[in-house]
Amino acid sequence: MILNASGCLDALVAPEVARHLDSFVTKTVTPLPRGGNAPVRIAETDGGMLNSIGLANPGISQFRETLPRLAELGIPIWVSVGGFCADDYADLCTQLDAEAVVDTIELNVSCPNVAAPDEAAHEIVSAARAATEKPLFAKLSPALPDVAAVAVAAAQAGADGLSLVNTLRGLALDPRTLRPLLATATGGLSGPALRPVALAAVHACYRATRLPIVGMGGIETGRQALELVAAGASSVGLGTVLFADPAAPARIRSELLQAARDHGFPSAFAARACAHEDVCRVAAHPVALSANKPEEEAGLSNLKV
Amino acid sequence: MRSERLSVRAVERVGPYRLLRLERGPVEPGIPGQFFMLRPPGRLLPRPMSLCLAPPGELWFLLDVIGPGTRALAESEPGGEIGVLGPLGNGFRLDVARPLLVGGGIGVAPLPHLSEQLGRPPAVLGFRTDFHAEAAVLVPSAEIVVEPTLVAEAIPDGRDLLACGPEPMLEAVRALAPTAQLAWEAPMACGYGACHGCAVEIGGRLARLCVEGPVVSAATEITTRNLAA
Numbered sequence: 001m002i003l004n005a006s007g008c009l010d011a012l013v014a015p016e017v018a019r020h021l022d023s024f025v026t027k028t029v030t031p032l033p034r035g036g037n038a039p040v041r042i043a044e045t046d047g048g049m050l051n052s053i054g055l056a057n058p059g060i061s062q063f064r065e066t067l068p069r070l071a072e073l074g075i076p077i078w079v080s081v082g083g084f085c086a087d088d089y090a091d092l093c094t095q096l097d098a099e100a101v102v103d104t105i106e107l108n109v110s111c112p113n114v115a116a117p118d119e120a121a122h123e124i125v126s127a128a129r130a131a132t133e134k135p136l137f138a139k140l141s142p143a144l145p146d147v148a149a150v151a152v153a154a155a156q157a158g159a160d161g162l163s164l165v166n167t168l169r170g171l172a173l174d175p176r177t178l179r180p181l182l183a184t185a186t187g188g189l190s191g192p193a194l195r196p197v198a199l200a201a202v203h204a205c206y207r208a209t210r211l212p213i214v215g216m217g218g219i220e221t222g223r224q225a226l227e228l229v230a231a232g233a234s235s236v237g238l239g240t241v242l243f244a245d246p247a248a249p250a251r252i253r254s255e256l257l258q259a260a261r262d263h264g265f266p267s268a269f270a271a272r273a274c275a276h277e278d279v280c281r282v283a284a285h286p287v288a289l290s291a292n293k294p295e296e297e298a299g300l301s302n303l304k305v
Numbered sequence: 306m307r308s309e310r311l312s313v314r315a316v317e318r319v320g321p322y323r324l325l326r327l328e329r330g331p332v333e334p335g336i337p338g339q340f341f342m343l344r345p346p347g348r349l350l351p352r353p354m355s356l357c358l359a360p361p362g363e364l365w366f367l368l369d370v371i372g373p374g375t376r377a378l379a380e381s382e383p384g385g386e387i388g389v390l391g392p393l394g395n396g397f398r399l400d401v402a403r404p405l406l407v408g409g410g411i412g413v414a415p416l417p418h419l420s421e422q423l424g425r426p427p428a429v430l431g432f433r434t435d436f437h438a439e440a441a442v443l444v445p446s447a448e449i450v451v452e453p454t455l456v457a458e459a460i461p462d463g464r465d466l467l468a469c470g471p472e473p474m475l476e477a478v479r480a481l482a483p484t485a486q487l488a489w490e491a492p493m494a495c496g497y498g499a500c501h502g503c504a505v506e507i508g509g510r511l512a513r514l515c516v517e518g519p520v521v522s523a524a525t526e527i528t529t530r531n532l533a534a
Contacts, residue, residue, distance in 0.1 A: 007501070008499055008500070009499045010498045010499055013497065013498035013499070013516060014497050014498060014499065017497075017499075027501075035510060035511040036501065036504060036511055039491065039492075039503075039504050039505060039511075039529065040492055041492075041501070041502045041503075041504060042492055042493075042494050042500065042502030042503075043492070044348065044349055044350045044373075044374070047349070048349065049349055049350055049494060051494075051500065051502060053500075053501045053502070053504075056501050056504065056511065191349050192349070240349065240350075240494075242495070242499055243350060243351070243494040243495035243499060243500050244342075244344055244349065244350055244351050244388070244494075244495075245308070245388070246308055246390065246495075246497065246499075247308050
């Protein structure tokens with residue numbers, strides 16, 4: 001139910017954090033090693049952060065050598081893959097299909113910091129589908145003019161689920177020099193600013209496809225996670241919040257269950273897609289709307305990692 | 306590393322800098338040169354700060370207020386709480402025979418803790434102005450130079466150098482002593498290897514400074530900025 005967003009946790013460096021997830025999603029793996037973009041790569045903005053990491057990763061061959069260590073986490077491993085043409089994705093999926101430890105493959109067709117693949121999402125999903133029988137989740141950009149239409153095309157091409165959403169392209173300027181803070185000028189915007197964007201994409205794509213959806217974008221509290229579930233997410237991905245709070249997975253899990261119960265649901269999953277129902281579910285208790293101070297609500301985080 | 310919320314005991318002025326004094330709680334101070342991620346109230350991302358000193362029951366951090374994060378930390382009220390994650394990264398090796406601490410500007414920050422752990426060895430500290438040089442009060446036995454004199458001009462031969470400061474100073478120290486230990490910095494969102502934001506070029510490849518540093522041997526080539534794309 002609770003995953004990390006791809007690229008927001010290194011389970012080999014911080015396995016104790018990863019073990020609090022229901023599944024671990026790797027940083028995107030590409031066919032060849034990539035050093036990533038030049039620094040400066042990150043900047044804080046009002047309501048979010050920008051990153052321009054540029055898919056830094058060791059490449060599929062070296063990545064496969066780390067799979068036995070990832071398996072030791074004892075949770076399902078999702079591998080995010082990225083390429084620059086449909087054949088790249090097919091090749092990556094063929095290699096991962098042979099790895100029993102890989103539970104699910106996420107197709108990153110939406111990184112804002114590298115050149116976009118040549119083919120459209122449905123062609124990439126089709127190529128990947130032909131290469132593997134493992135579950136395939138297509139990770140889509142919220143910048144698509146009609147994300148639901150692309151979700152439908154991905155579903156028709158054989159996607160088993162959707163990961164919504166990737167970051168939005170943004171720019172931050174140095175207040176002193178008025179020059180871009182990031183070396184690549186623009187980067188991917190994540191964090192609270194992305195939350196309503198993610199909510200809208202999940203809402204639209206659930207309505208259009210009824211596929212399983214990993215909802216992600218600025219989630220900091222269980223209350224916010226519940227809203228994504230209500231919009232149609234079947235799982236929730238944590239991204240930027242992990243940078244500031246490695247204890248977030250356990251905290252948000254407990255907050256999410258409590259928030260669901262406050263609305264009369266026996267579990268968080270039972271609240272799935274309730275935003276689409278005609279029946280109005282009013283919270284049993286007054287809802288804390290100032291939900292942006294997670295520590296104060298959840299007590300001390302005390303995670304040894 | 307450990308994630309805790311620690312009470313603010315005081316914020317004191319040290320020249321143009323601020324000394325943030327937190328109650329230590331259960332947090333270990335770690336090895337000098339290691340750092341902590343401090344969560345400024347009201348900001349999304351934590352900020353990496355090396356530990357300045359660990360007096361009984363406290364953790365001290367020396368801040369240069371350069372943006373909204375450091376400003377929020379510096380404006381913390383006594384009794385308030387700051388989220389703290391750490392200690393993180395690789396600190397200084399302490400098995401040196403003839404240590405000399407070298408600091409420049411806010412790079413003096415980790416040296417008080419280092420000085421204490423090494424038995425108060427000699428130190429050379431360089432600052433832009435006499436006002437900045439007031440921070441030298443934190444480092445015992447320090448020789449102080451103020452621009453236009455540079456620290457590299459005041460470093461004697463035959464010492465094991467442990468340095469923290471601006472990059473031109475670190476490069477000058479490297480040129481003097483290939484065996485020196487240099488503490489670098491880079492923007493970080495997480496401090497524990499998750500975000501890949503603090504990439505620097507180490508030995509010709511991009512690597513995470515939070516995992517492979519921040520203290521790196523001068524024998525290792527490192528470039529933190531102005532890389533070709």
